[in-house]
Amino acid sequence: MKAIVYKSTGSWYQVKGEDGTFYSARIKGIFKIDGFTSTNPIAVGDLVEIAIEPGPEQHAIIEAIEPRNNYVIRQSPHHRKHHHIIAANIDQSILFITLKQPRTSQGFIDRFLIACEMYHVPAILVFNKADIYREKEMQQFQQLEALYTGIGYRVLFCSMVTGQNMAALQQLMHQKTSLLSGHSGVGKSTYIQQIFPSLALKTLAVSEWSGKGMHSTTFAEMFDLPEGGKIIDTPGIRELALVDISRQELSHYFPEMRERITQCQFNNCLHMYEPGCAVKQAVDAGIIAEERYFSYLKLLEAIDENNWA
Template structure:
């Protein structure tokens, strides 16, 4: 029988089987496209399951091919990766300008991951009710960088719920949408406002560290009132992307992708080669220097692993 994994608790998985939700466990180990994963089964996976003989429980026999997934390096096991969710239609990166502050580098790393599968990404700036005058420059930078690149940017206050549903529900209708971001950015609060039957625990950001505390322990899918799902995920401290080839990285920066194959050398890394069109466009102001700086940092970080 075929079902979809809607929650992972480590050793057991909640699988949607028609109108019923059942619990299933893994049988044996799964080898998946030579990926070393901390979670062989991810929320959003379609799986084949069977009932255990003389038991009320089920086992996952096979994982069906994934259409896409968002993946990052594991922070716990070296050379391993963790899939946040699979088979998704779009992704919401929840951003805050303070308590905690989301860096441009974190945003860019997340977008590299979504671009690798051409997953539409939205930047949701939460806690607008808390921003100060000194935060406005950072807000303007985010709008200035990402809107021209085609990434929609929404400003919301999940706690105040000012026209929240009017802004977001039309985008979410009928879609499987991933919610991601640092701990403390308000993912669970937003989820509770939007999704059917969600009652996720929320906690305030520490005033001492100004950092969020993990309240979501496991990824889970929640149905939306007009169809589709919201996928809540544990907070991410760092977003380490997988090893990629040097020339491949520019494919995942939309403003660099426009110049593929147009430089003097076909294997141009867009760093110091003569006749590089990307460097020319950067000098002319067509490429934002903050984004190019992110490109360099990711390139050199990955280069050190190659």
């Protein structure tokens, strides 16, 4: 029967069959996808075909994987040239962001948005911990809200403590498969704990030494929402390196640049020193935010250093 992968722990997978039953499943033999080098050949969200093994333990064999609608990947932490699939077949990606305890950098936000743009996954930015923001953080939020809503992204300002905009967040997830991501300590596990009190997920404090969250989730896992839809909780991501992206195509994943690149004088314009560059003209005119342009230049440099092109 067909089944959906709900959790991967390495060699074993938890899948939910069409009959509504959860099975512990393993891969049949060597399972690789042609032309795709990944540290995890099957990911949470994948639609697979399983064969039920006889016996009382509800075990199954994964025999095939259906074509993916989309997926989001990161660079493998163990091999720079390999992918690690974060999740597959998702309707939207929700990035939890905090401006303090811990601080999420704009560079991280931009890298995440590029990863979503690359694989055609709509992205939503959720700024959490509104209850601890003071004047400085409020100014930062208002600037970032104006920046990202101006280029077409949905932004929410939330607090798990006061409940601010939590109903709106829940409505955005209704009847959709949503990937939840962000640094450790930004409130993902706390949010899931509120929805599913019986899960007893670990929520870890922010490290006072580093200011970064400590990992509370080891493996990605999918949960069925009570009102319909699914969420995928992912391990806390400290850094998100992009893979399979060239210098020439990077600007295509910045929406405010993408709509102007056809107006550049040169087809292979990198929007750096070339004459007749429509992107640079838009930056000079204040149409494209300097912060986003600087993020673009920084990523160009990183691509060159890592020989991704």
